[in-house]
């Protein structure tokens with residue numbers, strides 16, 4: 001008899017605990033429950049997607065004022081047009097130190113990013129070309145689709161091409177930082193002499 005009672009009491013306690021967990025956990029669907037170190041979630045700073053009465057449009061994420069650039073961003077003010085390409089050719093010159101170390105970096109970058117199409121020696125016979133991709137002209141013997149011999153391509157023209165791409169070649173602006181582009185260009189100049 002006593003044993004039965006013990007089980008009943010135990011059973012009742014278990015049910016009460018279980019029920020209270022169910023009831024309290026479902027009380028507020030938006031509640032995150034107990035939070036450890038809540039100021040990690042509810043911090044003082046505004047979240048980008050949060051309402052913000054400090055600004056006229058009531059948003060935290062503001063569009064940067066016109067003409068502003070991120071810290072360290074190098075501007076290239078030549079549009080993606082034939083005129084922009086020709087102007088860059090005259091005005092844009094490398095400021096990279098012409099050292100062995102930069103040349104070596106340029107070679108590695110070229111082999112990673114450019115040689116699949118242009119080929120290791122810049123003859124336009126890279127691996128993807130061997131599989132049917134439209135071949136780029138040889139850097140040393142070909143003709144540019146925008147006029148002139150490939151071997152005469154200037155700093156500015158190559159920089160413009162890497163930045164914007166041309167026809168079947170995409171832009172490499174998001175893969176190569178400006179300094180890396182100049183390193184690649186140093187190596188392309190070498191390939192133009194082959």
Ligand code: HEC
Pocket residue numbers: 110113114115116117118134135136137143144145146153157158161162166167168169170172184185188
């Ligand atoms: C997906 C293949 C592909 C890759 C990768 C590629 N190119 Fe090209 N590139 C081409 C093709 C195709 C052309 C010819 C486009 C045209 O003139 O119609 C070209 C043309 C060029 C030209 C000549 C532009 C001109 O003014 O005529 C230069 C310079 C050049 N590429 C440099 C590079 C460099 C540097 C890289 C690496 C950062 C690179 N390319 C990566 C396919 C590629």
